[in-house]
Amino acid sequence: MRKRNKGKKNIKIIVLIFAILSISFSFILYKQIFNIYNPLGSFSVQEKDSLEYLVYLKSDEFSNTKVLGMNENYLYSYTDHIEVNNLYTAVNSEDIKTKYNYRAMVTLIARYIKSAGMLNNPIVMEKSYIFDQETDSYTGNCSISKAYDINLDPYKNEFDRFASTVTVPISTEIRVDFIVDLTGENNEFQSTFKRGLTIPLSEEFYNITMEGDEGKTHEYNSPKKTVFTPLIIITSLIILTSFTGLFIGLKLLLRNKSKYLVLINKYLKTYDDIITNTKTKMDFENYKVIEVENFKELLNLVTNTGLQIMFYEESEKAYFYTLYNDIIYLYLISKDNYSSIR
Numbered sequence: 265m266r267k268r269n270k271g272k273k274n275i276k277i278i279v280l281i282f283a284i285l286s287i288s289f290s291f292i293l294y295k296q297i298f299n300i301y302n303p304l305g306s307f308s309v310q311e312k313d314s315l316e317y318l319v320y321l322k323s324d325e326f327s328n329t330k331v332l333g334m335n336e337n338y339l340y341s342y343t344d345h346i347e348v349n350n351l352y353t354a355v356n357s358e359d360i361k362t363k364y365n366y367r368a369m370v371t372l373i374a375r376y377i378k379s380a381g382m383l384n385n386p387i388v389m390e391k392s393y394i395f396d397q398e399t400d401s402y403t404g405n406c407s408i409s410k411a412y413d414i415n416l417d418p419y420k421n422e423f424d425r426f427a428s429t430v431t432v433p434i435s436t437e438i439r440v441d442f443i444v445d446l447t448g449e450n451n452e453f454q455s456t457f458k459r460g461l462t463i464p465l466s467e468e469f470y471n472i473t474m475e476g477d478e479g480k481t482h483e484y485n486s487p488k489k490t491v492f493t494p495l496i497i498i499t500s501l502i503i504l505t506s507f508t509g510l511f512i513g514l515k516l517l518l519r520n521k522s523k524y525l526v527l528i529n530k531y532l533k534t535y536d537d538i539i540t541n542t543k544t545k546m547d548f549e550n551y552k553v554i555e556v557e558n559f560k561e562l563l564n565l566v567t568n569t570g571l572q573i574m575f576y577e578e579s580e581k582a583y584f585y586t587l588y589n590d591i592i593y594l595y596l597i598s599k600d601n602y603s604s605i606r
Contacts, residue, residue, distance in 0.1 A: 307358040309446065312479035313459040314351040317472060320344045340468050346414045348461065350442045354406040361403045361449040368396035368410065370440050372419055374426060377433040388434060389426055401449070414440065420465050435466040439475070453484040524599035528582045531559060538566055538573055545576040545583055551592045559584065562595045 319332040322344045332338060356362060374389035396410065416438075423436040441460035446453070459476035532539055556562050566573050566586050576583045582597040 306483055306485055307356065307360065308481055308483050309357075309362075309453065309455060310355045310479070310481045311444070311446075311455070311457045312353050313442070313457065313476070314349075314478075315442070315459050315461070315474060316349045317461065318347045319472075320347060335471070337469055337471050340416065340420070340465065340470060343416060346416070346463070346472075348412045348414060348440065350408075350410050350412075350459070352406075352408040352442065352444055352457070352459075354402075354444070354446060354457075356404055359404045360452055361401060362406070363401045363447045363449060364399070364406060364408075365445040366396075366398040366408050366410075367394055367443045368412065368441070369394045369443070370414075370419070370438055372422060372436070372438055374423060374434045374436050377435050385435065388430065388432075391422075408444065410442070416463070416465065423465060435464070437462055437464045437466070439463075441476075453482065455482050524580065524582075524597065528577070528597060531584065532575065535563070535573065539575050539584070540572045542574055542576050545578070546574070546585070546587070546592065548592055548594075551587070551590055553592045553594055555594045555596060559595050562586065562593055565593055 317334060319336070319338050321327070321330055321332065321342050323330075324342070350368075352366070354362070354364070369392050371390060371392040373387060375385040376388045377385055396412070398408070419438050420436075423434075427434055427436075439460055439462050441458055444457045446455045446457070448454070457477075457480070459478075460474075462473045462475055464470045532541070556565075562573060562584055565571070565588065569586075569588055571586045571588060573584050573586050580599050583594065584597070585592050585594040587593075
């Protein structure tokens with residue numbers, strides 16, 4: 265009988281190499297496509313703040329004026345309250361879901377007066393209160409509009425109590441701040457916007473100063489989400505192609521066994537009357553064994569002698585044989601040598 269071929273082993277090696285190359289190529293190509301179709305892009309967040317105030321005066325017999333506008337001089341003893349209106353807006357250039365944390369707070373500051381320039385004087389008291397807070401999220405645009413009435417007397421009284429505990433001269437002021445923290449839902453960006461008013465309380469006459477930016481624009485780098493559709497399609501095609509090739513290779517590998525089974529079943533069905541299926545195999549060591557080249561030779565022998573063909577299968581090997589004159593004539597089929605089967 266012809267030497268069994270080694271096709272199965274070769275196909276396994278080919279399939280393994282193809283699988284490794286396919287996976288490696290898919291990964292490399294995916295990274296290249298990601299860089300081409302999904303570059304680091306930029307988007308902007310534009311923040312603006314409109315801060316206005318009006319000073320409402322106490323009623324008295326000497327003046328008919330009830331309200332003073334911005335950037336004027338004011339008398340503390342005639343001040344009833346200060347109305348503050350703040351409008352904050354944020355506009356994202358892309359529809360990125362954004363979380364915001366809004367805080368309105370007042371800070372009491374007392375300084376030790378040791379020189380004429382107040383900013384050079386050390387702070388001896390600093391105390392903050394949050395009087396309004398809001399947390400929410402938006403996509404694209406955000407607008408926060410707030411209005412507050414600020415009464416100066418409670419803060420003036422607290423400063424007076426503090427002044428009674430120290431023996432050095434102090435200057436006092438309150439700072440009213442409006443703070444907005446923005447954070448992208450996936451941490452694409454973070455920013456803090458702050459705008460406020462400073463109101464001196466040490467003197468009878470005072471004026472109000474604005475602090476912070478009216479607006480600013482931030483530029484951020486972030487992957488562009490709009491390009492993921494072609495990326496997913498192309499990557500899917502790469503993976504599909506790779507696994508299609510792997511499937512074809514596996515199919516070639518399994519074809520051996522399929523042809524092996526088809527051929528055996530064909531012989532068993534066609535020659536059922538002269539083939540006997542056995543549960544055990546004869547002990548070939550006690551006989552001379554001749555392997556025939558094809559099934560037809562074995563079939564001719566049993567036809568001329570009236571013998572039966574014995575069939576036994578083990579370990580994916582099929583033994584078709586017959587015993588004649590103390591000689592076993594054997595036709596052996598295995599799934600490894602289907603290409604030589606005739």
